[in-house]
Amino acid sequence: MQRTAAGSPPALTDPGLPAAPELAERFAQAWDAPPQPVGGDTAVRTAACGYWERRGHATEPDRVLLAPGPAPLLLALLAAVGGDLVVASPAAAWYSAQAHVLGRRVHLVATPAECGGVPDPVALLETVRRARDGGAQPRLLVVSVADDPTGTVAPPELLHEVCEAAAGAGMLVVSDETYRDALHDPHTVLLSPAESFPGHTVVLADLAGGLLPPAWPAAVARFPADDPAGGLLGPVRDVLDAQRGVPAAPVARAAALALAEPAALRERAAAAVRLHAAVAAAVHRVVIRLGALCLPPQAGFQLYPDFGPLRPALAGHGVTGPDALAERLPGAVAGPRFGDDPSALRIRITTSVLYGGTPAEREAALHAAEPLRVPHVAEALAALGTAFCELTAA
Structure with missing residues (x-):
């Protein structure tokens, strides 16, 4: 081990x-x-x-x-x-x-x-x-x-x-x-x-x-x-x-x-992991705060929340299945794409879509000592949180 x-x-x-x-x-x-x-x-x-x-x-x-x-x-x-x-x-x-x-x-x-x-x-x-x-x-x-x-x-x-x-x-x-x-x-x-x-x-x-x-x-x-x-x-x-x-x-x-x-690539890989960890943890905090279920992300740049507890609120906004939920959120793919139950409200969120829309923005996020303070990353996280709130508002 x-x-x-x-x-x-x-x-x-x-x-x-x-x-x-x-x-x-x-x-x-x-x-x-x-x-x-x-x-x-x-x-x-x-x-x-x-x-x-x-x-x-x-x-x-x-x-x-x-x-x-x-x-x-x-x-x-x-x-x-x-x-x-x-x-x-x-x-x-x-x-x-x-x-x-x-x-x-x-x-x-x-x-x-x-x-x-x-x-x-x-x-x-x-x-x-x-x-x-x-x-x-x-x-x-x-x-x-x-x-x-x-x-x-x-x-x-x-x-x-x-x-x-x-x-x-x-x-x-x-x-x-x-x-x-x-x-x-x-x-x-x-x-x-x-x-x-x-x-x-x-x-x-x-x-x-x-x-x-x-x-x-x-x-x-x-x-x-x-x-x-x-x-x-x-x-x-x-x-x-x-x-x-x-x-x-x-x-x-x-x-x-x-x-x-080589050393330069090891340093870059460490920076990428720091970015993945910071943004994934931030997204996890958002979905948990809303009342969704989600295991804490431990690796990579994905997490897999279950919005089942929010089904009534989502239904009020026309979201009754995972495909409809994924279509309304950036970086999301419906659970059935991964062999999951099509009736479950589970999606995969790929957090790397929040790093920026251009190579220059993603490079800036990569090298930031505090990725969540990078303006375009903070804006993307805020927009995702707003989208979640709008979908789950009573």
């Missing part, structure tokens, strides 16, 4: 922070670079090894694959494993989409009360039992240790219990660790399934979740040396090859630099 201090597709509402100058320069320099091989060249895979080794997960370059975003990797994993996908509800929208492309079933399992990103372990076993009794083949469980859409971090004991249940049921685990470095409190303990169940876990990280701008799609996967998960590397590479799932050369070169984490 290690202490770390620091998705759905960014197009869902994330404007992203501007690219770091160092990354933009590396991208421009590689404009005419040779095409990347399937899985990424040695430089980017070696950089990924360093990234994981600094987080306590030693690995070798030949156990790493680079792809143009996380979706091709998950699709290739599903194709290689066979069988169905199991995810928590709610979960990042792109998980289920890959199973649907392959004609596979998706088995949704409710999350526990204390966090999102992982299924309730008892409900997981019951879902798997019922699915197999009905002739289905659930074989791959995706967990999100620092979660999009809920912005929560799974407690280590709970995550261990979930992965133990999955391994006991003969399933493999994909650990989405995109936001593992975006923890709002550096004392939060984050457990990766690769620490306790290495032979059953493939680790996946979407670099556009923080290391690269959202417009530069790239993701890396780490495969263990041991089976059963270790044996998936070759088949996954073959599926990527069949898809021509290769990142653009400039993106791959920028990814190698980002994964190497």
Whole structure:
């Protein structure tokens, strides 16, 4: 277990922070670079090894694959494993989409009360039992240790219990660790399934979740040396090859630099986490003050409020479902997009839309010592609070 201090597709509402100058320069320099091989060249895979080794997960370059975003990797994993996908509800929208492309079933399992990103372990076993009794083949469980859409971090004991249940049921685990470095409190303990169940876990990280701008799609996967998960590397590479799932050369070169984490990029990442934490906490205070339910955000730039207690007031303003609620609020996506109950008044709020409407404004928010005092950020938060109040006024 290690202490770390620091998705759905960014197009869902994330404007992203501007690219770091160092990354933009590396991208421009590689404009005419040779095409990347399937899985990424040695430089980017070696950089990924360093990234994981600094987080306590030693690995070798030949156990790493680079792809143009996380979706091709998950699709290739599903194709290689066979069988169905199991995810928590709610979960990042792109998980289920890959199973649907392959004609596979998706088995949704409710999350526990204390966090999102992982299924309730008892409900997981019951879902798997019922699915197999009905002739289905659930074989791959995706967990999100620092979660999009809920912005929560799974407690280590709970995550261990979930992965133990999955391994006991003969399933493999994909650990989405995109936001593992975006923890709002550096004392939060984050457990990766690769620490306790290495032979059953493939680790996946979407670099556009923080290391690269959202417009530069790239993701890396780490495969263990041991089976059963270790044996998936070759088949996954073959599926990527069949898809021509290769990142653009400039993106791959920028990814190698980002994964190497030079000092300037580490400082910028710390500033981004400070901004995410401040704004997410401010939005959380607003929704709680109104009477909504919401777990405190712990990572990334999302939170997932439940406006169920405010249903009568919302109905008085013509809002009777999550889609109507999301349409009235900036940075919001309705819960059903993440596999949630369509009758529930739950939405994901992406707080990064409050950082500014232009790259210059977002850059100013990023470098502010006190982000909530930046005028355009304060104005955006005030406007969001006004929108909430207008929707819930009796």
